[in-house]
Amino acid sequence: QKEVEQNSGPLSVPEGAIASLNCTYSDRGSQSFFWYRQYSGKSPELIMSIYSNGDKEDGRFTAQLNKASQYVSLLIRDSQPSDSATYLCAVRPNTGNQFYFGTGTSLTVIP
């Protein structure tokens, strides 16, 4: 079983719509959760972090965490073509200093 699982997509949404990206993780004791955006040929860029159950909003982005279900999601409101990228979910487990990354979900926003 992989530590972090994401639907690889591709996910396509029309411009202006809400894009919903999902991630599950295996270590129930995990405490820190992150979403990274990676454009093709570029390095990952941190866009959201979340540490406690519930929602965290930052501009058009909302991260949602449900530790009981071991589930993290990212909502992108008013999606723009510039949001087209691969979104990586990262989890820091209860022990150790490394982050585990999912394989990423490819998002395409259609103008």
Add this chain to the structure above:
Amino acid sequence: DAGVTQSPTHLIKTRGQQVTLRCSPISGHKSVSWYQQVLGQGPQFIFQYYEKEERGRGNFPDRFSARQFPNYSSELNVNALLLGDSALYLCASSPTLSNYGYTFGSGTRLTVV
């Protein structure tokens, strides 16, 4: 302020050769981590260094080694290169060992032929 800088940006090596990749973290950041990202996959943890000490090692063979210098910069060395070592090597900088998210450098694209 300068971000995380990595060098070189691209590298082509032959099987069996050795390579050294370099990273300078954000000023004031004391932790450097190295990740390998194969095309189509998420980054995989290789090493973490903090205050010049190794604080974590991923599931990579002993051909991979690293070190951190007094100025917190770091080098990743890979010996006896294999075709499967072809990947984007990412250096990640963070202030401490706490739960901050990483800031990644632009990466070094290594191609082994």
